Amino acid sequence: MALLLDRLARLTARHWKRTLAIAIAGMIATGALASALGGEFADDFSVPGTPSQQAADTLQERFPAVAGDAATVVFAAEGAGTIRDPRREAAIAAALGRAGRLPDVSEVASPLGREGAGQVSRDERIAFAEVQYERKADEMGKEAFERLEAAVAPAREAGLEVSLRGQVVDVAQQQGAPLGELIGLAAAMLILTLVFRSVVAMGITLLASVLALVSGLMLLTIGAATTTIPSVAPTLAIMLGLGAGVDYALIVTARFRERLAAGDDPVTAAGHANATAGVSVITAGAIVVVAISGLLATGIPFVGRMGVATAVVIATVAVGAVALLPALLAAGARRLRPKPGADEEMPLSGRWAERVGRRPVPYAVVGALILLLLAVPVTQLRLGMPDDGNQTPGTTQRIAYDRIAEGFGPGVNATIQVVGAFDAADAPEAERALARLRREIAAEPGVAAATAPRVAPGGDAAVITVVPESAPQDEATADLVGRLRDAVVPGGVRGTPVAAQVGGITATLQDTSDRVASRLPVFIAVVVGLSLLLLILVFRSIWVPVISAAFNLLSVSAAYGVVVAVFQLGIGGGLLGVDGEVPIVAFVPLFMFALLFGLSMDYNVFLQSRIHEEHRRGVGAHASVVRGLAATGRVISAAGAIMVLVFLGFVFEDDVIIKMMGVGLATAILVDVLVVRLLLAPAVMFLLGDRAWWFPRRLGWLPQVHLEGEIPDAWDAAPGAAAAPPAPEREPAAMR
Numbered sequence: 001m002a003l004l005l006d007r008l009a010r011l012t013a014r015h016w017k018r019t020l021a022i023a024i025a026g027m028i029a030t031g032a033l034a035s036a037l038g039g040e041f042a043d044d045f046s047v048p049g050t051p052s053q054q055a056a057d058t059l060q061e062r063f064p065a066v067a068g069d070a071a072t073v074v075f076a077a078e079g080a081g082t083i084r085d086p087r088r089e090a091a092i093a094a095a096l097g098r099a100g101r102l103p104d105v106s107e108v109a110s111p112l113g114r115e116g117a118g119q120v121s122r123d124e125r126i127a128f129a130e131v132q133y134e135r136k137a138d139e140m141g142k143e144a145f146e147r148l149e150a151a152v153a154p155a156r157e158a159g160l161e162v163s164l165r166g167q168v169v170d171v172a173q174q175q176g177a178p179l180g181e182l183i184g185l186a187a188a189m190l191i192l193t194l195v196f197r198s199v200v201a202m203g204i205t206l207l208a209s210v211l212a213l214v215s216g217l218m219l220l221t222i223g224a225a226t227t228t229i230p231s232v233a234p235t236l237a238i239m240l241g242l243g244a245g246v247d248y249a250l251i252v253t254a255r256f257r258e259r260l261a262a263g264d265d266p267v268t269a270a271g272h273a274n275a276t277a278g279v280s281v282i283t284a285g286a287i288v289v290v291a292i293s294g295l296l297a298t299g300i301p302f303v304g305r306m307g308v309a310t311a312v313v314i315a316t317v318a319v320g321a322v323a324l325l326p327a328l329l330a331a332g333a334r335r336l337r338p339k340p341g342a343d344e345e346m347p348l349s350g351r352w353a354e355r356v357g358r359r360p361v362p363y364a365v366v367g368a369l370i371l372l373l374l375a376v377p378v379t380q381l382r383l384g385m386p387d388d389g390n391q392t393p394g395t396t397q398r399i400a401y402d403r404i405a406e407g408f409g410p411g412v413n414a415t416i417q418v419v420g421a422f423d424a425a426d427a428p429e430a431e432r433a434l435a436r437l438r439r440e441i442a443a444e445p446g447v448a449a450a451t452a453p454r455v456a457p458g459g460d461a462a463v464i465t466v467v468p469e470s471a472p473q474d475e476a477t478a479d480l481v482g483r484l485r486d487a488v489v490p491g492g493v494r495g496t497p498v499a500a501q502v503g504g505i506t507a508t509l510q511d512t513s514d515r516v517a518s519r520l521p522v523f524i525a526v527v528v529g530l531s532l533l534l535l536i537l538v539f540r541s542i543w544v545p546v547i548s549a550a551f552n553l554l555s556v557s558a559a560y561g562v563v564v565a566v567f568q569l570g571i572g573g574g575l576l577g578v579d580g581e582v583p584i585v586a587f588v589p590l591f592m593f594a595l596l597f598g599l600s601m602d603y604n605v606f607l608q609s610r611i612h613e614e615h616r617r618g619v620g621a622h623a624s625v626v627r628g629l630a631a632t633g634r635v636i637s638a639a640g641a642i643m644v645l646v647f648l649g650f651v652f653e654d655d656v657i658i659k660m661m662g663v664g665l666a667t668a669i670l671v672d673v674l675v676v677r678l679l680l681a682p683a684v685m686f687l688l689g690d691r692a693w694w695f696p697r698r699l700g701w702l703p704q705v706h707l708e709g710e711i712p713d714a715w716d717a718a719p720g721a722a723a724a725p726p727a728p729e730r731e732p733a734a735m736r
Contacts, residue, residue: 072166096131126406135688137166141171184239184650185464213241236684244318253336299515385512412467441492577659
């Protein structure tokens, strides 16, 4: 691989004008293709094989009028009077009449009249209406919400407070300013300038990263035309792709400037940078791609698709760092050469390594204790789903949620569906059985109300809507779903022609949590196993991959602990704009593990490959750790700082799931860089000594991947290739 990347870099650097022209033409063509054929990002939260999915499939097949998404419109009387005042009732009737004529609306359940008595609060100051659509919100887009907003305008003009919630509203609110991305770019610009002390080096590094990131996003748009890609996938892909892309480009640029400072010409420097740092980038990127793609093992389609979508962007930025960046570096080589006369003293990271090397045991113990302490809150992890009660105060969803809870109790926000299917010929008996079942459900502790069975037009299905007494994210609601499934519903329809399932959004989220809990061990085993195999091939060592995996697991556990503390336990959540205690979203631990395990391996590869390089050159186990950390410490710290600030930028997003991911990823990278790479890893490597690179002879048949400094003999035979230079005694000026 080193020889291949060397030749690629020399070719693109030697013909940098032609390379850049081809790259620009390729991006324009890809953009045109994405514009012409690209699809829309959409959410499909189906979980195949679960009871809630069976209930949804039954509705889609037999009762499509209620199979789509819905929007809840909440009316509240402001000032004196109630919603029963004639002028206000007329305004509500006019608003809902207009809503009923909107495209894709199958019906509107109005609070007016006798049938809507349950939709008006006892003090008659709050009422709500359900607007049922025939299609999913993602299929209708933002326009469905905008049309509904315009339709209910008469109620606002009559002095009523009108708020909305539901999936139709959520889809429209996902469109926002890219604040997190802008903060990440600003952070990257600042840190790169400080690291390189060169605006040109910063600009080239950032340009290569952004161009590769944009290319990856265009590929996702094209992919969305053929498969369902979740709407949150682009945001997560940008979050990770921006940080990883800048990191990868930083590593290659630093090595390129190192070779320029050593006297290489731009073409030779580009080849050497690609054959050393470039191989590390490809290896690190491959580990991230493997880890994230491992989400397919969960058996949850939308989680697996998020992983694959993000993996596509990571692969694109990694390829951009070794294919496009060398041409840009050659183009700006004259202004990238470090100034002579830089300070040649041992860098701070090297002096720190020597200090750790004198007393490795205490440093290893302290590092492990820090990680274990941060991980303590993970013992209280509770999977669930944030509801609109966690939305930012003042948003229309939060106002609607609070008004409904105030007027009707929190359970109205957490309705459960009991879906019964039967043959039309058995309809009379089935309807009697469902009526009995409805009474049994209404008598169950924790149930506030249960509606009469609503029969499908075909007479072969019916729906009972159950209103719990507790809020959507309360454990009591999850317990109620379990009791309905395990005892109440099966017992109520036993011996009847009805086949019943418990469904609805509340039950779907519970099924997702259960699926995650059951698949998490398999997923972890797949990701860790594949990563270990790849690292064994890279380092030809058993101990280094094993301790690397252990360190990464500790980093992930620490990140989990911080996320649980901030969001679920509410420690400092208010500072992030998070209102109340938020359960951990079911797929977040899965996605965090994949991302964090892969990203931690990035820094592990960068550090260990340099240590391995020095060790193979015969400098000794102790000196190789010192030199490895001295050569990479500054770059790893800078790369980690960029990652942390990029991820923290997403804390400013309104979506609490994105906030959760941002905090977790930023914490893990910070811990990994400060505790693992600069403290725990060198301490353990000092303790292992030469044993770190032990490799059983019986595994000698395994193929080997060459990393930095491990250039094969064929290097010298490569056309136009220069001999591999000896390792520098001190950190080059380009990296200080």
